[in-house]
Amino acid sequence: MFVLDVPFSGAVEGCCLLRSLVPSPEGVALKLEKRCLNSELWHACAGPLVCLPTAGTRVVYFPQGHSEQVAASTNKVVDGPIPNYPSLPPQLFCQLHNVTMHADADTDEVYAQMTLQPLNLQEQKDAYFPIEMGLLSKQPTNYFCKTLTASDTSTHGGFSVPRRAAEKVFPPLDFSQQPPAQELVARDLHDVDWKFKHIYRGQPKRHLLTTGWSVFVSAKRLIAGDSVLFIWNEQNQLLLGIRHANRPQTVMPSFLSSDSMHIGLLAAAAHAAATNSRFTVFYNPRASPSEFVIPLSKYVKAVFRTHVSIGMRFRMLFETEECSVRRALVGVIAKVRASRNGDSGELRSSSPHQSGSPVCPSPPSNLPTPLSFRGLDGQGISKKVTTAIHPLLQRSSSLIPTPSATEDSLQTWFVKAGVFPRELWCPFIILQRKLQCVALFFGSVLPYPCCWYMGTVTGISDLDPVQWPNSHWRSVKVNLMLFLLFIIKIIDVLLASISLCILMRRMRSTFMNCYLCSLLIS
Amino acid sequence: MFVLDVPFSGAVEGCCLLRSLVPSPEGVALKLEKRCLNSELWHACAGPLVCLPTAGTRVVYFPQGHSEQVAASTNKVVDGPIPNYPSLPPQLFCQLHNVTMHADADTDEVYAQMTLQPLNLQEQKDAYFPIEMGLLSKQPTNYFCKTLTASDTSTHGGFSVPRRAAEKVFPPLDFSQQPPAQELVARDLHDVDWKFKHIYRGQPKRHLLTTGWSVFVSAKRLIAGDSVLFIWNEQNQLLLGIRHANRPQTVMPSFLSSDSMHIGLLAAAAHAAATNSRFTVFYNPRASPSEFVIPLSKYVKAVFRTHVSIGMRFRMLFETEECSVRRALVGVIAKVRASRNGDSGELRSSSPHQSGSPVCPSPPSNLPTPLSFRGLDGQGISKKVTTAIHPLLQRSSSLIPTPSATEDSLQTWFVKAGVFPRELWCPFIILQRKLQCVALFFGSVLPYPCCWYMGTVTGISDLDPVQWPNSHWRSVKVNLMLFLLFIIKIIDVLLASISLCILMRRMRSTFMNCYLCSLLIS
DNA sequence: GTGTAGGCTCCAGGCCGACAA
């Protein structure tokens, strides 16, 4: 039988979010390094919430989740008849033989290939009290991420590097030169080197990438709204990743119908389950609604050690589309705290021990009606935020509520526009995490914008009782209304509604990297 | 049950190759027109040998062939275990409910979507003497196709239009202007209009496309060796198609393993067969090694009315990579005929009733040894041909035989280089065709270069007796050595060997649109 | 008849500071 090639006996709490706090064992890092040189770049491109299980450990594979990935990638849900696979349970316990990181040659989209082998009954019994934890990959410490502006992507000029980012990540310039300049060489996921002229000039002085930048932009087909990511790693290499904004990146292959692909993943898993043979899955973190290969330990903890019940309150971490939207929301939350405490409104990001209370306010006792809205360029909304969310608004310009909507009409609008599902299904994978992590996230510069969100558990049942009975996939129904109402009450309404509209649509359309975490007993 | 929406009772002989000879019934053409506006452009891009079955008719579906398409598109054959599907026969008789033509939004690659429904036993009996024929699509009559040169694709200049092509296909210029010029608007498969300045100038005078051309080249990512296709249709519209050269066009999707896709197509077909439900397949004529959805009538004719036996000789039509290679081979054949008849060497393309004898010579009685080769830029090989095949040679420059090789070493080289499989498997779909079609092909300007080839049937057996017993898919083994030896004997050796090397590799790698036809009893 | 090279022109790509948010 298979022998664990990564013996790992320490009981390490947490997963990705603690990556930078817990030093990873040499063996794991080295093994990983051999498989894919730029694993830190891969993880940075994939986002801070993506967690790959370790090769050699036992995992749980959710065919339902895999199916969701295919549906998201092909932009098509199955409508045709799907065969029944009695041998395929909703949770398939597997040995994870191999994990390799890849990036699409055309789009640079990151994905992972995993080789799984279903466990037989005896092996499943052995695995009931597992010791394996998720992969503790190195999250880069010296890096920055910037969402590209119109100026950055136009052919007219170069790339404006944020001052702190340049000083922190790039090698120092020789300021005796006039103007100070150097050549930077950055390596992408495909080990292709890109050369840029880094110059410090202008009035006021600023850092710019000029020569070489436009070649990179056109080669990677970057447009305003996409993000770039520079890492200065421990080998003193400059790494360079991109993250396309949420436009469709995976091209639908023209040689196989999406129905056949849906059936294919089920049939492949079912056959592997029936014969205990290996099978291969691709996990695409930027396209997949949720992780569908989970460390067994995490699954066991969530199912057997956490007692989720209706009425429970929780916080949830997920990515937003725009940094500025995140900043705006953080500002909102800070103001919320300020208004409650009579405080100055500054977010104390440097005090991680203040626990979650500032960002986890109690629900409002009374709601004002009717609400008054302010225009997009009216007071209370900075031009910066307006500009940042402008491209997002353009896509849904017809959906913007009128400035004089009442609370009822706002809610009606949300429902009509289809951006406001009152109830969402969450994957039942609960990250047990200490509350001080919260503050870390609000203060730090993440490669992707993240945001906490609040909710209440309103139901526990099967998502698809016919095809997938007794599945833990998205078995927890939650209500996220509360937080929205709260913000609407206290702070600038249109800003909050627009931000949340974006967040909600993001969640509804892809449900990306969404976790139930930090359950609060109400 | 389903009712044929295209009642079609006439016994029409032949298929695609006779398209331009037989007027197609109005109903078919109109129905097709509604489904896809540019059906003639689609067919022109797909190539002259591609024949789509008519919606509403009965067809035979070969899972093996479909599997080959997926293998070709993913560039990966299955190595993992494949489940057994007892309900899936090697030939699945189906009702074809729907055929729609598509083009990949990214690469412009043409493909067709078909909805199939397996026939039950009673329906299969009814279908045993079918009246349905293949789709008689309109092949464009007023068009031209050109393989792009380095000059055509460089940013330095425009597109040089072959004189006859411009005079035949483009609207006439006003020669009172100096220089004569006009604006052309051509529509591609996606109904996108492209504007070009068409000018007649230079010394000597020639037709050029200047302004607008480079935009088109970069938008379609065309490089030297790709082809463009202009059609002047009966509605006086100018249509514009492209055909990328044989570099990999279909990008491997990053969200599903190729194994799963292989299993997917089989499982989908098996499930449909078991439940008599509909399923969908995509047929990609430029990527698929062979057609895997065949009109039932053609199948019945091939299996029950044609008695293929070992030792039979046949001719086969397939596409070559380069027009000039085809022209070179036609020249070779013409010279062959000339040397045998004491003739002038001119190919009489205008005499379709001469039957196949000139292009179907008898085998040589004695072989000269040793053979002498001439250099690539030596006598006997025009610079034109050399230049045309140069990009092809570059890909396999290490494989070019030395100028002093003997016949034996040539054959050894072919085998070593892997471009010369002595025996090939042909799909057992035989086109019964009158011999005069041969001459038509040698004289006409096809959108794709085609070439006849000769061979002998050397075996009849299952290609994969384990997984697909009793299949007619590629059940005929043939030997193509004879023709090669013959050309080597009579004509310029290196030219022939290079041409045939290209042809053979083309066949081996994709086996594109390859038919057994015009069987000759030896 | 057509592919390629050389010459010439001119505009957009690209580098700069100004300025405002």
Add this chain to the structure above:
DNA sequence: TTGTCGGCCTGGAGCCTACAC
């Protein structure tokens, strides 16, 4: 601190003929 604009320059895109095969 940084996004965008106007100014300005230059290299290459793009139109032309010459010439060779």
